[in-house]
Amino acid sequence: MVERILYRSAGAPSDTDRRHILSARVIAIVEAVMAAGDQEAESRAAAAAGAESPEALVRSMALIALARGIDLGEPQARSGWDASAEIGTDRGKVVVSPRTEGTFQVRILHRGFAWSQGWTNDLAEVVEVADLWRRGGLLRELHDRFPFMSWDELAQAFEDGDPAPTKWGQLLSSDWHLPDRPLLQAAHAHSDLRVFYPDISHRSLMLTREPCDLESGLVKITPLSAGHYQVITFPVAFRREVDSLSEALEVAAACCRSLSDS
Numbered sequence: 001m002v003e004r005i006l007y008r009s010a011g012a013p014s015d016t017d018r019r020h021i022l023s024a025r026v027i028a029i030v031e032a033v034m035a036a037g038d039q040e041a042e043s044r045a046a047a048a049a050g051a052e053s054p055e056a057l058v059r060s061m062a063l064i065a066l067a068r069g070i071d072l073g074e075p076q077a078r079s080g081w082d083a084s085a086e087i088g089t090d091r092g093k094v095v096v097s098p099r100t101e102g103t104f105q106v107r108i109l110h111r112g113f114a115w116s117q118g119w120t121n122d123l124a125e126v127v128e129v130a131d132l133w134r135r136g137g138l139l140r141e142l143h144d145r146f147p148f149m150s151w152d153e154l155a156q157a158f159e160d161g162d163p164a165p166t167k168w169g170q171l172l173s174s175d176w177h178l179p180d181r182p183l184l185q186a187a188h189a190h191s192d193l194r195v196f197y198p199d200i201s202h203r204s205l206m207l208t209r210e211p212c213d214l215e216s217g218l219v220k221i222t223p224l225s226a227g228h229y230q231v232i233t234f235p236v237a238f239r240r241e242v243d244s245l246s247e248a249l250e251v252a253a254a255c256c257r258s259l260s261d262s
Contacts, residue, residue, distance in 0.1 A: 054078055057085045057098060061127050068124075070131045087130045091115075094130040106149065108133055108142075112212035115139065115155040118148035163211050164197045171198055180205070183223065186245055192253035193219075207252070209259050217259035219252050231255065 054077035065072045076086045084097040092110025099105050099119065104126050107117040116139060120126060129146055139151045139159055157166035171177050172184050180200050187193045187205055196207035196219065203223055210216035218234040224241065229248035232239045233255050242248050 054083045054085055064124050064127045089134045096126050116149050116151040120148050168198055190249050190253055192256050219255045221248050221252050
């Protein structure tokens with residue numbers, strides 16, 4: 001009925017009209033099934049209605065959650081190159097993005113990277129993934145219940161509370177960072193440096209006191225020309241250029257000790 005009115009009054013519907021049409025369809029389908037008291041049918045109906053925009057996706061997920069007695073908080077629609085629905089949690093956010101027709105990508109983003117991600121064509125499963133994560137579910141539990149949700153050793157190390165050794169191992173074994181390996185090996189061999197969380201950005205070794213948190217304290221070692229190096233710190237402003245890698249490591253270690261004592 002809504003669709004016929006829009007076509008009759010204004011010709012072909014605009015994108016905004018299509019979103020209203022979709023929301024009206026979803027509401028009508030779910031309300032009709034809810035009247036019959038079939039919870040599973042309610043969820044299937046909302047999931048089958050589809051989602052052509054972030055706003056429609058948020059609406060569909062909210063209705064599925066309502067049908068299943070799930071609290072998703074206040075999901076937000078995000079536009080742009082990665083249009084998606086976002087569900088906030090105490091451990092980052094669950095991001096749901098429509099991909100190929102009828103398929104959704106689910107990502108759990110926390111502390112700067114995807115802890116877990118997967119693809120499914122079942123929007124009701126997407127809602128249940130978000131619900132489990134919001135209620136404190138662990139990565140292994142998430143994968144056991146939803147096998148399409150994958151995770152890696154770094155995400156597991158974050159969840160276990162000690163990600164630095166795993167991150168060092170990944171960087172040292174990465175062919176992508178082969179040119180940086182001498183700097184990585186030398187820094188990892190230094191006891192004051194390897195306890196910090198490492199990363200590489202534009203050939204610079206970034207060492208942070210807390211993973212992915214520059215404000216907690218950053219020591220940055222940057223190779224310059226002719227075997228020279230620069231060491232800087234943040235948020236406390238410090239900068240020094242030195243003539244060798246060994247000297248750069250000693251300066252960086254002194255800075256790391258200073259951060260650890262603060």
